Amino acid sequence: AIAASFLFTSQAFSATTDNNQANIATEASPGISNQRLLRVHPRVEEEDGSEDGSEDDSEDDSEERNYWKYFSRADKDTLKAHAKDIGFDLKASFKDYSIFTRLTPEQQWAYMNKLNEIKEKYKTAKAT
Structure with a gap:
């Protein structure tokens, strides 16, 4: 009883739940009669745009990574060197996308132009 009251006062257990709190689901272990406790973290859906109404850049970032796996070693090295310059x-x-967002707009455009140049090369090769 003392341990339980300690856990409740230290908020290890909570009497209430909210959207960001982990829920505990019970799942039976296969072939074993006792139960197993698994933590379930519900995904909180976020809005598509940021506070100023502009679109989220995470789609562009994931798109860039999708292209990255199809680039040749030479094109990857070219982009890495260009980014380093x-x-x-x-x-x-x-x-960490904040690394890119800390660049000046001119630096961002310089990188994006090089990236688009390489992407275009792959799009035209794929179309033929």
């Missing part, structure tokens, strides 16, 4: 680490920017 501009002043950022391309591979790190895939994981």
